Amino acid sequence: MYIEQGYKSTPGLWKFFVLPIGFIGFMLLNYIATLMSNMDVEASMAMLIDKLGKNITLIFLLAPLVVGLFVVLGWVLLVHGQSITALTTSRKKIDWKRVFFAFGVWGTLTVILTMTDIFMSPEDYVFTFQLNKFIPMAVIAILLVPLQTSFEEYLFRAHMMQGLGLLAKNRWVPLFTTSIIFGLMHIANPEVGKLGMGIMVYYIGTGFFLGILTLMDEGLELALGFHAANNLISALLLTAEWTAFQTDSIYTDVSEPILGWDVLVPVLVIFPILLALFGKIYNWKNWKEKLFGRILTKEEFFAKENATTS
Template structure:
């Protein structure tokens, strides 16, 4: 069982507090600094350094945060990185790549359909040299950014809150809501409105459900990486958190309509159905709502 992988840490629950507090503090500080006008700050930084360098500078801190989190888990909690990642004997990279391809392919298809339906809403922006630089940055560093978020929310906090609450639905609920709310500082939320948090919180629930049902983070790691890499490479806008030398620039005026609700109510359930059939998920009620029963520490090894 995935949450139970951290059972040894129940004797050191206080150690779960510092890292999330520091991260949340950084997010709050960032929100307060940028609250005046996030888009203006981003535009000024892009004019000063260029899109690729600005993008690079925003991704590098996540690589350090990921390494710091894994170091904290290994040396403060004395927990293996494998047990933080999955309940399987080893990380199932086929699951990571399958999830990446499924969501990356679906996202690409949606972007293609949108472009074909409303080409006047987009500017074709492909330029080989800047795009190659963007592709190198995206494929190298975005996995650090998305993996940090997954390890923090679907791994570290999911297990830590589970140890305290002894109920699986509590860490699922809390990590999903906090994950969504932390995206409230994104410029697209300021542009579209807080209704967009429905999508972010819904995404948090999707990733949490995948983790609990599949007893590991492999699917969520693949999904999250595909989501951000596809967005960075294929289509961005001057009001989104990613503003890159992507193939397309979306010039349309955003609205909080079907595009916010449709993925949460339709696309995400279909995705869960696909994964459930491929990986033969069962026991939904127990895995998502059941009690967490910890084995005796002395009888188990991680």
């Protein structure tokens, strides 16, 4: 009953859409401005790094989204009157073990897959680790990246998903809508300019994976852990001159970026395996109902919740 946690806010569905619409509008205007100016995103990023340095640039990129997290949480607390726990999970309290488990699983798998590729294609990578540069970057990344990823999760798969679910009275509309918008949010990333629109399959596919995690587990914890591991481990372990995060990481990818069938491997192979793994561990059932079923009415929800707590 995760989406139904939205009933624990003060009346007014409009409150669920002010921040998402504002953020989407800002991203759309930014994208249009980029197109109209014929801006070379990769070149602009290189100029910014040359002027400010990689660490300050990283802070510059992350800071607005970190602020955004506190805006979302503050809006929910002060305007909705909804607790952060109700925004996060259908459980009585946030399950931090789930957050760290998902972080550990995907973080470990990311390291294994990356190091395997480095071993198989050593000519594509350069070992660029320098302790005096790595430590400051790692501190910045460890402090800010989980907040950045949490902003995206709380905005899309918590705040917006609950609002859309209560509005549509079903689960598939918020799943599809938030997943697609989450993917499109990355359309201005330098990776898209370098690899082409085909990379959007990965971004939108990741959105669906995280949405399914949230709905099946009746909470945001697994998505929070996965997303934090995905961005943080990538920032620490591997960078390239054409990615959104350019850091003083351990390795640098120097290969010519090519969009191939490998973009489908996470979406069609790895993510389904992870869903099966999490489903087995957490005993997920009623997949069809949880992903496509109807939303309980407010009266049904509170009657069911009172029955389980009495």
